[in-house]
Amino acid sequence: MRIIERTETTQIREVCTAVICDVCKKKYPPGWVKLPEVCHTDVRVETGTAYPSGGSMVVYSIDICPQCFESVLMPMLEKMGAEFTKCEVDY
Numbered sequence: 001m002r003i004i005e006r007t008e009t010t011q012i013r014e015v016c017t018a019v020i021c022d023v024c025k026k027k028y029p030p031g032w033v034k035l036p037e038v039c040h041t042d043v044r045v046e047t048g049t050a051y052p053s054g055g056s057m058v059v060y061s062i063d064i065c066p067q068c069f070e071s072v073l074m075p076m077l078e079k080m081g082a083e084f085t086k087c088e089v090d091y
């Protein structure tokens, strides 16, 4: 038999409440936009080793707002010869 009692606990967790673009330094809500709009930007590289028992990795990343992604990062990389892939997703 189990005896169940209710106890009150305090849980501390970290929640992202805002994000600052590393390029323009403007402050945005998490995810850059307010719901129901959706926006994800991701500029990162992850390198390291992975074994079944564990691994290690170095991650370089920046938080870049969608405006800076399109007006700063894309033109800069396109000027260097990069070609972006565009796809549209409906769900």
Ligand SMILES: [Zn+2]
Pocket: 021, 022, 023, 024, 025, 026, 064, 065, 066, 067, 068, 069
């Ligand atoms: Zn920005």
